[in-house]
Amino acid sequence: MEILRYVAFSSDPAGGNPAGVVLDATELDDATMQVMAAEVGYSETAFVVPGADGVMGIRYFSPLAEVPFCGHATIATAVAHAHRHGVGSLVLHTKAGEVRVTTSLAEDGSLVASLVSVAPRSVAVSASDLSELLEALRWSADDLDPALPVRAAYAGAWHPVVGAASRERLADLDYDMPVLSDLMRRKDWVTVALVWRERPTVFHVRNPFPPGGVVEDPATGAAAAALGGYLRELELVETPTTLTIHQGADMGRPSTITVSVPRETGSGIRVSGTAVQI
Known part of the structure; x- marks a missing residue:
């Protein structure tokens, strides 16, 4: 083996x-x-x-x-x-x-x-869960992008999507790891997708992953698929479309994820990228 x-x-x-x-x-x-x-x-x-x-x-x-x-x-x-x-x-x-x-x-x-995810979906995050999430992230309501409603999105695993109001807010990641880990275990969230929208189809993303013992994930394909489904479901992009997701730059491991979002409601999201052996 x-x-x-x-x-x-x-x-x-x-x-x-x-x-x-x-x-x-x-x-x-x-x-x-x-x-x-x-x-x-x-x-x-x-x-x-x-x-x-x-x-x-x-x-x-x-x-x-x-x-x-x-x-x-x-x-x-x-x-x-x-x-x-x-x-x-x-x-x-x-x-x-x-x-x-x-x-x-x-x-x-x-x-x-290229992978095609299972059927994506999203659900609302309660006011109490959102308050607890923001407190763990050490964010305030003013740090949120009102054009990207906070929802838990799924395309094989659950990830709350949290829109940042600015690139500077996204760059400043300093969360309470034990508190966020406890919340995520209770809610069955695998990572938190912190996103900043640079252009209609270009996003910068960071993904805390404390339940897995990882402070931050430098490239998260499952969360990228969930984000694609979330954007389609809430009609925040015109479909079909292709998204470019930049992740990992803030931690010195730049990554590029390509996400293809078909028009058909409920259809899987295609996530593509290269890979090389270490």
């Missing part, structure tokens, strides 16, 4: 979001996968149980807990699989549902992977 290490959503190993990938975890139990993920230390490690005809089971573990779906580890897994077996299509059975992934070669010879 081999633990591969890849960076997703960057062509530079010094950027993007690192993920561990185990392409054959057939013999591993839950406890062993959790211990291995903690030892790897990345925000997630993906464990694959290969099947026939490109159909595979996959599970994702952070250093502290299992998560139902992880976008950057999916992109990393698809590229790692393509390095071993060639480009093509995969069907991944995740705890959140079926996720289809394709890999292809870009003109520059790099490998690009």
